[in-house]
Amino acid sequence: MFDVxxxxxxxxxxxxISLLCGDQTWQLTGFEKHNVPSIxxxxxxxxxxxxxxxxxxxxxxLPATVYPxxxxxxxxxxxxxxxxxxxxxxxxCHFYNVSVLxxxxxxxxxxxxxxxxxxxYSEDPYLSGHIAAAFINGVQSEGVGTSLKHFAGNExxxxxxxINSVISQxxxxxxxxxxFEIAVKQANPWTLMGAxxxxxxxxxxxxxYLLQDVLREQWxxxxxxxxxxxxxxxxLEAHNNGLDFEMPGPGKQNEFLFEQFKLGxxxxxxxxxxxxxxxxLIKKATEGKQQITxxxxxxxxxxxxxxxxxxxxxxxxxxxxxxxxxxxxxAVIGQFAxxxxxxxxxxxxxxxxMVTHALPELEKVANITFAQxxxxxxxxxxxxxxxxxACKNKDAVILFVGxxxxxxxxxxxxxxxxxxxxxxxLIDAVLEANSNTIIVLNCGSVVxxxxxxxxxxxxxxxxxxxxxxxxAITDMLFGKISPSGKLSESFPICLEHNPSFDCFPxxxxxxxxxxxxxxxxxxxxxxxxxxxxxxxxxxxxxxxEYSDLEIDITQNSVTVTxxxxxxxQAKETIQIYIHPIKSxxxxxxxxxxxxxxxxxxxxxxxxxxIVLCDRAFEHYVPHLNRYACEAGLYEIRASSSSxxxxxxxxxxxxxxxxxxxxxxxxxTVFEWFEDERTFADIDELLKLLEIQPGHFFWGILKSLPIExxxxxxxxxxxxxEIRAKCKEIISxxx
Numbered sequence: 007m008f009d010v011x012x013x014x015x016x017x018x019x020x021x022x023i024s025l026l027c028g029d030q031t032w033q034l035t036g037f038e039k040h041n042v043p044s045i046x047x048x049x050x051x052x053x054x055x056x057x058x059x060x061x062x063x064x065x066x067x068l069p070a071t072v073y074p075x076x077x078x079x080x081x082x083x084x085x086x087x088x089x090x091x092x093x094x095x096x097x098x099c100h101f102y103n104v105s106v107l108x109x110x111x112x113x114x115x116x117x118x119x120x121x122x123x124x125x126x127y128s129e130d131p132y133l134s135g136h137i138a139a140a141f142i143n144g145v146q147s148e149g150v151g152t153s154l155k156h157f158a159g160n161e162x163x164x165x166x167x168x169i170n171s172v173i174s175q176x177x178x179x180x181x182x183x184x185x186f187e188i189a190v191k192q193a194n195p196w197t198l199m200g201a202x203x204x205x206x207x208x209x210x211x212x213x214x215y216l217l218q219d220v221l222r223e224q225w226x227x228x229x230x231x232x233x234x235x236x237x238x239x240x241x242l243e244a245h246n247n248g249l250d251f252e253m254p255g256p257g258k259q260n261e262f263l264f265e266q267f268k269l270g271x272x273x274x275x276x277x278x279x280x281x282x283x284x285x286x287l288i289k290k291a292t293e294g295k296q297q298i299t300x301x302x303x304x305x306x307x308x309x310x311x312x313x314x315x316x317x318x319x320x321x322x323x324x325x326x327x328x329x330x331x332x333x334x335x336x337a338v339i340g341q342f343a344x345x346x347x348x349x350x351x352x353x354x355x356x357x358x359x360m361v362t363h364a365l366p367e368l369e370k371v372a373n374i375t376f377a378q379x380x381x382x383x384x385x386x387x388x389x390x391x392x393x394x395x396a397c398k399n400k401d402a403v404i405l406f407v408g409x410x411x412x413x414x415x416x417x418x419x420x421x422x423x424x425x426x427x428x429x430x431x432l433i434d435a436v437l438e439a440n441s442n443t444i445i446v447l448n449c450g451s452v453v454x455x456x457x458x459x460x461x462x463x464x465x466x467x468x469x470x471x472x473x474x475x476x477x478a479i480t481d482m483l484f485g486k487i488s489p490s491g492k493l494s495e496s497f498p499i500c501l502e503h504n505p506s507f508d509c510f511p512x513x514x515x516x517x518x519x520x521x522x523x524x525x526x527x528x529x530x531x532x533x534x535x536x537x538x539x540x541x542x543x544x545x546x547x548x549x550x551e552y553s554d555l556e557i558d559i560t561q562n563s564v565t566v567t568x569x570x571x572x573x574x575q576a577k578e579t580i581q582i583y584i585h586p587i588k589s590x591x592x593x594x595x596x597x598x599x600x601x602x603x604x605x606x607x608x609x610x611x612x613x614x615x616i617v618l619c620d621r622a623f624e625h626y627v628p629h630l631n632r633y634a635c636e637a638g639l640y641e642i643r644a645s646s647s648s649x650x651x652x653x654x655x656x657x658x659x660x661x662x663x664x665x666x667x668x669x670x671x672x673x674t675v676f677e678w679f680e681d682e683r684t685f686a687d688i689d690e691l692l693k694l695l696e697i698q699p700g701h702f703f704w705g706i707l708k709s710l711p712i713e714x715x716x717x718x719x720x721x722x723x724x725x726x727e728i729r730a731k732c733k734e735i736i737s738x739x740x
Contacts, residue, residue: 007292008041010285014278016040022281023263026245028255031235032057034288035255045291046102047153047253051076051109051125052349052472054098055356069359070098071306071473072349075450076110076137078317078469080127080494081544083579084603085140087313092144092152094306099150100298105291106151106197112138112185113160113201115451115495116525117510119420121163124350124450124470128494129526129541131181132598132619135188142193149294151196151287154189156234158182158216160201163419164511167237170204173519176591178205179626179633180523183220190225196290197230200249202237209239217248230283242266246276250283303359311362311474316577316603318482319467319491320545321455327463328444329485329547330402336372337396338365339436340379340406340446347408347448348475352416358473364406364446367480375400382410385428390435397440404483405436408448408468419511423454423501430457437461446479452497455538467493488547490577490603492647496527497538505529523625527648528594542581542598542647548572550606552580552652554613555644559657562622566644566653567613570606579603580644582616584623587639587656590666593625596643623659634663671736675715676708684739691735694728695719712736 014022021037029035029044036044049055054070073079073091082088099107111122115129127134142152159171159182173182189195198221200211210216211233221227230250238244238252241259252259266272320328330336343364349355368374377396378389397403407429413420424430437443437458444464447453448471455465466489468479481487498504505521512518524532527541554567564582582600586593600616623640624633637660644653669677669684678688679699697703707715719732 008289010282010289013037013040013042013285014282017281019267019274019277020260020264022277023260023267024257025281025284026251026263026277027257027260028251028253030256031254033255034251034284035257036288042285042288043292045105045288047106047108048104049109049353050095050099050104050107051111051354052079053095053356054102054104054107055354056102056104067357068102069357070102071095071303071310072356072358073310074313074317074472074475075124075350075354075470076127077124077450077494078471078491079141079313080133080137081319081467081469081491082313082316082603083133083492083601084316085136087316088137088140089144090309091313092141092146093148094309096145096148096150097298098301098306099145100148100296101301104150105295106153106287107145108153108199109155110138110141110152111155112189113156113158114182114185114525116161116519116521117504117506118423118452118495118498118501119510120161121414121419122352122416123452123495124414125352125354125416127185129496130494130598131184132188133494133601135185136192138185138189139192142189142195146193146196149296151291151294153197153199153232154186154195155199156201157186157198157210157221158201159205159210160203162511162517163417165514167202168515169512170207170516171519172206172516174522175628175631176626177519177522181525187225190221190227194227195229196287197232198227200231200233200237202234209237211237211249211252212240212244212247214247222248230287242271245280246272250280307360307362307474310472311478314471314475314478315481315487317469317471317491318478318489319493319543320482320489321465321467321497321539321543322459322463323545324463327402327442328483330372330483332371332484334372334401335399336368336374337400337403337440338368338374338376338406339393339396339403339432341381342406342408342448343368343376343404344378346475347410347470348472349470350414350450351411354416355411361473362476364476364479367476368404368483371480371484379405379432380428383412383426383428385432390432393432394435394439397436397443400440401442403436403440403443404446405433405443406446406448407433409450409453414450423452425453433458444483452495454500455497456499459538467491485547485574488574488576489544490546490579492542492544492579492581493539494541496530496541496648498530499536499538503530503535503537524594528597531595531648537649540647540649542579542645543649544579544647546572546576546578548574548576548608550576550578550646552644552646555642555653555655557642557655557657559659562618562620564600564616564618564642564644565613566616567611568604568606569611570608573608575605575607577603577605578646580614580616581647582618583643583645583648583651584618585641585643586636587641589638590636591625591627596648598648623661627663627665629667630664634665635659635661636663636665637661668739669712671712671716671739674709674711678712679708687735687738691732694731695722695724
């Protein structure tokens with residue numbers, strides 16, 4: 007083992023500079039003479055994606071367990087389960103000698119069109135941050151590092167290398183930085199990855215506000231900051247402003263940086279600080295190294311299956327269409343039943359160690375007639391006829407449809423929310439042939455269901471659900487388990503309802519986040535817009551009754567009793583939303599501030615305690631440049647989804663934070679009258695003048711700025727004593 011400060015003291019300035027860039031595409035620089043190894047980094051938001059160097063074709067990866075995509079992980083609302091996923095992925099990292107896993111991603115979902123939404127957890131920053139923290143803690147508990155990404159404002163693929171994300175300070179902190187903040191403070195990821203885009207005019211990998219002011223000073227982050235692959239635009243500015251090392255290697259700009267050092271444009275102290283952070287990372291990886299020569303692949307597959315089961319969202323289930331009975335006659339339609347669509351495209355696409363497809367699993371429990379239906383996005387006339395024929399005289403039809411790599415992938419944003427045109431054509435034909443058709447969606451994000459949502463009795467969101475998705479969906483459809491997933495993002499009725507509709511993906515240079523903090527359900531609930539399916543929605547084969555809501559503000563916790571009133575074992579996620587009764591600044595109708603998932607036997611009751619977010623009653627206040635709490639009444643809502651509020655209770659929160667800007671003499675008389683800090687004085691002044699609200703002169707006076715009102719008062723016929731008193735009252739607030 008090496009001592010980082012001792013090694014740093016022995017390195018030449020050129021060697022220190024070489025640490026500030028990768029040695030190879032997936033490796034950091036090491037120094038054999040100083041016992042400093044070159045560690046391996048690799049992609050891995052939902053599994054280990056390591057290139058097979060022995061392969062004769064490019065983009066061939068070593069087999070590993072493919073877990074459900076991040077959007078599906080978040081739909082579990084189960085942090086303990088995701089912690090286990092992190093631990094198991096770390097073991098596979100050790101097996102393949104990987105020291106840092108590049109993930110998770112916690113970018114926002116301001117538009118359902120964003121091409122990598124399946125790679126990010128949720129539209130809600132609180133949910134994203136807590137699922138990410140669980141994942142990171144799981145991975146790092148086994149001695150493998152993570153790289154929290156992409157910091158920050160990376161919410162689209164269109165011109166992602168060039169676009170400048172224009173985000174207000176409030177939206178930046180409350181929506182887009184918040185999941186990073188939660189993950190950094192709760193899990194301390196070993197590395198954090200800067201994004202390709204710029205934020206408010208400065209490229210993310212050289213943005214001193216993000217990397218220095220927020221990350222290092224406000225959050226006290228001590229890990230290493232790295233660039234996304236090829237995201238370093240100006241190496242000198244990047245290192246001066248907080249970037250520790252750029253990727254990939256080899257370091258083509260090392261000589262340039264050395265010249266800048268000799269010119270005095272970067273100090274030795276800065277180089278030493280960056281190099282020390284890299285050495286600390288390598289030391290952590292070295293200390294955490296485990297010699298794992300064998301993996302229990304079946305056990306990991308079982309865990310992937312459990313995550314898949316808990317992520318499946320039953321969107322619709324009219325007349326208890328599901329679960330299906332065993333041994334019934336069923337038509338199964340769709341290529342994705344035979345060849346599971348279990349992951350998205352791009353840098354998260356892996357080689358699965360094993361794959362359980364739905365069709366052979368379904369054949370174990372029912373009498374199946376299968377029809378291909380389509381190949382990827384295309385349906386032939388013959389395939390359509392075969393599908394229709396297969397549906398005739400069947401007790402039920404299970405139709406697998408979804409998106410393809412051409413629709414949901416890294417590098418491209420979607421153009422609409424529709425399923426492939428031929429998939430929609432197939433849906434219409436199958437529903438006409440058999441109305442008892444259950445539609446299984448294999449998608450990583452939101453899709454438009456309007457053309458068939460009212461024609462089918464049941465719709466299941468099966469996400470990109472990992473290598474064990476086939477057995478998971480079978481167990482759910484036939485009632486071996488009750489569905490317990492909850493939507494991690496809202497399904498709007500149409501794209502036009504999305505608040506970013508007119509400003510996504512923006513122009514050639516800039517994308518303006520005009521919707522501010524009203525993202526996802528925050529917008530739909532505030533505007534009282536109908537949705538296809540709300541955030542947090544997910545049906546069960548059972549029913550749950552909520553009671554006995556209790557609030558303990560001193561402990562920042564909520565207690566509620568939940569009873570399973572059904573006849574089967576089932577899990578329910580209790581979601582706590584907070585609604586400000588009145589607010590000085592525009593705030594969303596409600597925001598998720600806590601959740602817990604609990605498992606209940608039939609007729610069983612449990613009293614659960616939910617610890618609220620540390621900023622449950624706070625929001626970012628621009629004029630204070632910090633989070634603050636506005637005193638007042640707040641409604642706490644215990645809910646089964648953002649639109650299914652079961653219990654409420656109002657609390658009065660005390661705070662001395664000056665959230666509301668105190669009126670000045672440039673503000674109106676009415677604003678002084680409305681503010682508790684100036685009300686008594688303006689009320690005293692009005693009584694001196696014998697003016698009451700409702701008086702004809704009040705109608706004139708209330709809209710005037712105080713300074714103009716005082717000019718009018720000076721022209722009134724008043725005694726010198728009253729005039730002086732009026733002036734004295736107003737001067738109290740100079």
